[in-house]
Amino acid sequence: MIKAVVGANWGDEGKGKITDMLAQEADIIVRFQGGANAGHTIVNDYGKFALHTLPSGVFYDHTTSVIGNGVALNIPVFFKEYNEVVERGVPAPKILISDRAQMVMPYHILFDQYEEERLAGKSFGSTKSGIAPFYSDKYAKIGFQVSELFDEKALKEKLIRVCETKNVLLEHLYHKPLLNPDEIFEELMEYKKMVAPYVCDVSLYLWNALKEGKEILLEGQLGSLKDPDHGIYPMVTSSSTLAAYGAIGAGVPPYEIKKIITVCKAYSSAVGAGAFVSEIFGEEADELRRRGGDGGEYGATTGRPRRMGWFDCVASKYGCRVQGTTDVAFTVLDVLGYLEEIPVCVGYEIDGEITTEFPTTALLEKAKPVLEVLPGWNCDIRGITKYEDLPENCRKYVEFVEEKIGFPITMISNGPGRNDIIYRNK
Numbered sequence: 001m002i003k004a005v006v007g008a009n010w011g012d013e014g015k016g017k018i019t020d021m022l023a024q025e026a027d028i029i030v031r032f033q034g035g036a037n038a039g040h041t042i043v044n045d046y047g048k049f050a051l052h053t054l055p056s057g058v059f060y061d062h063t064t065s066v067i068g069n070g071v072a073l074n075i076p077v078f079f080k081e082y083n084e085v086v087e088r089g090v091p092a093p094k095i096l097i098s099d100r101a102q103m104v105m106p107y108h109i110l111f112d113q114y115e116e117e118r119l120a121g122k123s124f125g126s127t128k129s130g131i132a133p134f135y136s137d138k139y140a141k142i143g144f145q146v147s148e149l150f151d152e153k154a155l156k157e158k159l160i161r162v163c164e165t166k167n168v169l170l171e172h173l174y175h176k177p178l179l180n181p182d183e184i185f186e187e188l189m190e191y192k193k194m195v196a197p198y199v200c201d202v203s204l205y206l207w208n209a210l211k212e213g214k215e216i217l218l219e220g221q222l223g224s225l226k227d228p229d230h231g232i233y234p235m236v237t238s239s240s241t242l243a244a245y246g247a248i249g250a251g252v253p254p255y256e257i258k259k260i261i262t263v264c265k266a267y268s269s270a271v272g273a274g275a276f277v278s279e280i281f282g283e284e285a286d287e288l289r290r291r292g293g294d295g296g297e298y299g300a301t302t303g304r305p306r307r308m309g310w311f312d313c314v315a316s317k318y319g320c321r322v323q324g325t326t327d328v329a330f331t332v333l334d335v336l337g338y339l340e341e342i343p344v345c346v347g348y349e350i351d352g353e354i355t356t357e358f359p360t361t362a363l364l365e366k367a368k369p370v371l372e373v374l375p376g377w378n379c380d381i382r383g384i385t386k387y388e389d390l391p392e393n394c395r396k397y398v399e400f401v402e403e404k405i406g407f408p409i410t411m412i413s414n415g416p417g418r419n420d421i422i423y424r425n426k
């Protein structure tokens with residue numbers, strides 16, 4: 001059976017921790033979209049890790065970590081991360097890389113930088129990892145699959161063709177040095193040496209694993225609101241962040257995805273530009289940022305301070321719905337323990353009307369938050385393992401959110417560690 005772990009919001013909900021935790025009982029963990037542009041922070045027996053491309057299941061002996069065809073695979077970054085994990089004492093993870101995964105090319109990263117420079121103040125807040133140029137090329141059908149590394153003649157010819165078109169842009173739009181296909185070819189031959197031992201037909205591998213009754217986890221990156229179709233377009237990422245895309249980005253039957261665990265953070269944070277209705281500012285935001293996550297709310301990949309806000313029931317209800325949520329994992333609840341009172345965004349006021357349905361981007365830009373203030377619990381809830389043992393106001397907060405979003409909260413995370421989890425039977 002397949003379970004997906006995905007985000008309800010803007011990313012950074014704590015998917016890495018939930019995946020790491022659920023991986024104890026899984027056989028295979030698959031990344032199915034995205035690239036090295038976002039990261040997961042994981043705290044476990046080996047220490048604290050920021051993973052960008054490795055699936056969050058790499059810390060166990062019994063799991064196989066898989067890069068699905070939907071991923072933007074940056075080969076040098078992937079192996080750098082792999083080596084770092086091993087150097088820090090984690091047993092060499094078993095990894096498989098889809099022969100259909102496409103590679104982030106050295107020029108994708110350059111184009112990302114050049115485009116951000118060109119757009120200057122009007123940029124999309126890219127992390128400059130080459131992800132947007134990568135997916136543009138994929139859908140323009142000039143991307144390179146891992147399997148193409150193994151036909152050198154065809155690869156060379158295609159590189160010459162692709163460089164011709166790229167060089168027109170470099171010369172006339174960006175005024176930057178031109179690409180040399182021979183140099184890129186040499187670099188790709190290095191990539192080939194690195195990936196060769198791990199390349200496999202992932203879709204077939206997963207099909208057989210399912211027949212053998214293996215448990216598979218699909219690990220999403222970012223969250224619903226960054227989905228290119230259902231998110232806050234154009235301030236979105238370039239590949240679908242939804243569990244449904246797991247079927248495509250891993251190559252598995254959609255009907256096998258039986259559980260969709262949507263990770264929702266007990267307050268809001270976002271990176272990059274875009275409407276963020278429940279955003280807070282000033283000292284109030286600074287304090288939540290400092291206390292947030294595990295050591296503050298700063299991007300795992302970029303180190304950028306995250307934008308902060310109160311929990312947004314409108315965005316989260318929508319985020320859970322578009323994921324097809326079966327279970328909500330409600331995370332980082334412990335962080336709110338310092339507050340006497342906790343505002344929650346329960347509606348949006350748009351042109352004088354109040355709605356609880358998440359609108360399209362143009363309307364979202366006009367939305368003002370409708371806040372309801374709940375009493376805080378004002379104590380530390382770390383270490384509590386039973387739902388009944390949580391302070392009453394804390395349970396009320398959970399139940400209030402659950403009622404507003406309309407999906408069952410079956411897991412509550414009250415600390416960054418693997419065992420900081422409270423299960424609720426629903």
Ligand code: GDP
Nearest residue numbers: 012013014015016040041293294332413415416
């Ligand atoms: P992801 O991209 O969804 O995996 O999220 P990130 O790893 O970027 O951000 C989550 C941050 O919160 C990390 O620093 C985690 O260690 C931390 N974290 C996860 N769950 C909890 C929790 O329940 N409590 C606290 N205090 N920190 C948590």
